[in-house]
Amino acid sequence: MKFFIDTANLDQIREAQDLGVLDGVTTNPSLMAKEGIKGKNNILKHYVDICNIVDGDVSAEVIATDFEGMVKEGEELAELHPQIVVKVPMIKEGIKAIKYFTDHGIRTNCTLVFSAGQALLAAKAGATYVSPFIGRLDDISTDGLELIADIRLIYDNYGFETKILAASIRHTMHVINCAKIGADVMTGPLSSIEGLLKHPLTDSGLKQFLEDYKKGN
Numbered sequence: 001m002k003f004f005i006d007t008a009n010l011d012q013i014r015e016a017q018d019l020g021v022l023d024g025v026t027t028n029p030s031l032m033a034k035e036g037i038k039g040k041n042n043i044l045k046h047y048v049d050i051c052n053i054v055d056g057d058v059s060a061e062v063i064a065t066d067f068e069g070m071v072k073e074g075e076e077l078a079e080l081h082p083q084i085v086v087k088v089p090m091i092k093e094g095i096k097a098i099k100y101f102t103d104h105g106i107r108t109n110c111t112l113v114f115s116a117g118q119a120l121l122a123a124k125a126g127a128t129y130v131s132p133f134i135g136r137l138d139d140i141s142t143d144g145l146e147l148i149a150d151i152r153l154i155y156d157n158y159g160f161e162t163k164i165l166a167a168s169i170r171h172t173m174h175v176i177n178c179a180k181i182g183a184d185v186m187t188g189p190l191s192s193i194e195g196l197l198k199h200p201l202t203d204s205g206l207k208q209f210l211e212d213y214k215k216g217n
Helices: 010-019 029-034 040-051 067-078 092-103 116-125 134-139 144-158 172-181 190-197 200-215
Strands: 002-006 024-026 057-061 084-089 108-113 129-132 163-166 185-188
Touching: 002 010, 002 190, 010 040, 010 190, 024 185, 040 057, 040 067, 057 108, 067 084, 067 092, 084 092, 092 108, 092 116, 108 116, 116 129, 116 144, 129 144, 134 144, 134 172, 144 163, 144 172, 172 185, 172 190, 185 190
Parallel strands: 002 024, 002 185, 024 057, 057 084, 084 108, 108 129, 129 163, 163 185
Antiparallel strands: none
């Protein structure tokens, strides 16, 4: 399972990279705005800055919602850096754009996926990644993990190469459960990754080891 961090914060990306388990980054206009990154040129530069920190894929999202606009933006994003994956929304024009990008050797991440049918269309169009938003489904009393399981079954049935990127991860148990189901990638906040480190028996065991060491020296 690959670990992506879902942020535009360079310090958090560096911290995750230093941990040694980071495989990539996802971000979006909302996360850019949260970091105060505004204006097209600044946003494009920020994507390059992210690529210069991590070794893996970096999803960069188009803003346009029409086919021509998405193609224009996507091609510009793809030219920024070899690690860029063009993030395209799950809409009719988005599926057309994903097919275009696939035919032209540009990798894509189909975002805002909330059903197995949407994931099937994305895979048919050749998306590199599909991003089901499990946290947002949980928010409306729908089981986001069940969607991951459905997509895994469909993709395995037909040998689709599209990777399941579990998005809108809210906490560490989301990560564990997605790993059990077979998601290829998870993307979430730094806290969801660092949470995997924590266990009270580890803390108490280490404390005891150190106390015993001190007694013997």
